[in-house]
Amino acid sequence: MTETPGRTRVLIVDDSRDTLEMLQRNLAREGFQVFAATNVPDAISLLEGQPVDLVITDLKMPKISGLDLVRHVRDNFRLTEIVMITGYPSVEGAVQAVRTGAEDYLAKPFTTEELLATVKGALAKLQRRRDAAGTESPPVHFPGLCGESPAMLRVYESLARAAKTAATILITGESGTGKELVARAIHYSGARAAAPFVPVNCGSIPEELLESELFGFIKGAFTGAVESRAGFFQTADGGTIFLDEIGEMTLSMQVKLLRVLQDKEIFMVGCRKPRQVDVRILAATNKDLGSLIRKGTFRDDLYYRLNVLNIHLPPLRERLSDIPLLARHFLARHSRELGRQPPRLSDRTIEILGRYEWPGNVRELENLIQRLLVMTDGQVIDAPDLPSFMRTLVQHQKDLHRTLAQVEQEHILAVLDSVGGNKTHAAKILGIDRKTLREKLDRSGGRSGPEEPDT
Template sequence: MSRRVLIVDDEPGIRAALAQLLEFEGYDVKAVASGHEGLATYEAWRPQLTFLDVKMEGIDGLETLKRLRSLDPAAVVVMISGHATVKDAVAATQLGAYDILEKPLDTDRILVTLRNAIGHLDLREENARLRQRVERHGEIVGASAGIRALVEQIARVAPTPARVLITGENGTGKELVARALHRQSPRAKQPFVEVNCAAIPSELIESELFGHMKGSFTGAVQDRAGKFEQADGGTLFLDEIGDMSPSAQAKVLRVLQEGEVTRIGGNKVRKVDVRVLAATNKRLEGEIAAGRFREDLYYRLNVVPMVVPPLRERREDIPMLVEHFLQRLAQESGLPPRQVDDAAMDRLSALDWPGNVRELRNTVERLLILAAGPRIQRSDVDRLVGARAGDASSETGLGTFEHFATYEEFKLAAERAFLEAKLKAHDWNVAETARAIDMPRSNLYKKLERHGLAREQG
């Protein structure tokens, strides 16, 4: 689809020549003779780019530009002037003009400006698509009572400055809750900075949070701002706060109390305005009792507690999540979309998900890639996902026997369950597992490929 370009100029010769050039380059063009016509055409047609003369009868180009930018603050406008002054150029720039061209118009200059402006538009539209994708991917999907209550709590708490402690098992979506709180807060346009306290070595966590000065320790080759400074004005998300070292806990407490940070090796105190959100999969009351977490920090962070329910407590959301992931993953990977038949969906809903939504998402991706036909069948789920101990449908981990149409189907499911259990017992070390079950390693690799067995990430 060609780009729409509007020309607003009171000289018929300029309108005709510019329109002919742009149409030859493949653009969809409309040309009008006055500012009033230009504003009316812009509102009705919504061009992506506008060429606008500075000097015109009636309202001039600068006044037209001012009104046009009020109509559409994102409008991309190139001004045209027969005798542009520095004052005109400054005024046009201040009003948001993309560029200004002088008459007589030079074809090469027009085309260069055109390419640059369209490139600017392409980049802006791509950024908008990426933002929409991030927003879409940040959705908290579900209609269960637990999820509805969580979403309502987010809506109430997000506009306030209150600190929030988000708790829940691994893979339940604690980060999504933190991002939703930030996105619905007055700080939404400011930075959202995340720190995974469990992923950073204890000796580096203080440098990561508070920054450091050059030479303050081995490897500190330059001054570096910490996450608190980076999040100034916005939100800092401390993920897995229960794994933070005691010394870092003490310094975080001080920042929360005083709103100030000092970089390691420095003596300058820096004021920071940061909303802190924290998350953990640990029971912090137990960590406090064991002396591993500061009670005073816990009460500073736990102003508003939020609990993200595990997937086993909201099984009614599983079909919605499966459809959401299928659509999203198909778009991302370019694979054709798949539908899930009822028996397969029932099986997915019956499985236990110790890795929660993260595990379900990985499983849906595996099914999307490896399922045999255009629809995901119950047999695909049994072959590629299999059963695990503790499934809601079974005490054996294989389900009841009527689920298996043939002996071969049952045998494959049993073999998969056996191999997965043995691999987990040996921490997914294939060589050790092969020795333990007395099977050549090459045979085991073939069976892993056949069953789609792979260690879950994250």
């Protein structure tokens, strides 16, 4: 967006109508598009309705203060700038406002020149932030892994330590949290990177096959063994074997694996002579091995051998701040595959994604993004594009800090969704005519979709 005054939208919030009028006059004269509100709730619903570049708000207002508005804008609109007006040169209030996220402040009384200079400064800052947002990419800690939450930063730390040692590592975490990705990162950033990384899903290989798959077999070992064949351990020699779903391994296989860990040698099926192998073992599970040990289905001695170092991947719902980053990462990657420009996620979409539980973790988020890319072709992915179960769930978890306009908006979208986007049907259910519905959708900045023939 350019900052030519004609296109810049400024929202002014002040409980004094005189001040509002004065601001409105001066800013409109400079060519800004000006919106006005006399209290914070009105300001918030205006903000929900349309993009605003700059908010100029009074600090002291009855009931809800300007500081709360600053907080709301900071939490919800990354690319909106704020200037605080303090009723009297209360340095304290101004400092607090800037600390909360306001860009600058104006002390009443101020001249028109001061007003315009402050506005100009804030808009220049906004432009710089927008430029940066377009080009900035988060730091890469390990290729393929993204996330800047404190939880992920701890994962990177353990991962860096893990890559430096040769120790066996147990990677734990719910399904879809990135365990295999972490295993690969350990291998490819360590000393064995040039040798093979061999993933084995212990849960999907039938028990009677697992042993020969892992250790290989010699000719004549069993019916059908017409020639000797190497197993995954030989393939991984010098490199890393990744034993995924280790919790699924039977007790008899666990004994054999324990021997490999203790003696660094394997027995091919049908052969009594041990063979030396130099393989680093990484294991992963989404099970609680502690409870399997208590049940007697997992050997505790194997557990201690595997768990020399543990890397635990927290579920996505415990690192919500990673969601926008991950979503953009997948948008960029899968848009590239589809040969299209990655669409943007609206603030509302990000808000809904942040409130969802994500039982399938990062994998579920990635699948959703892929689906959205197929289902939408606009430049923005908006709340109505999300599957309805995500939005309904959010509705149940809603707190009471919502304006009527927000409630109305959500109800309209829910009804619209329930009739597959058919505005004629939706308007009928809502008891309004199509024109009013369209206006409400337009006013809210919500997606109103292509015009459909009047039926």
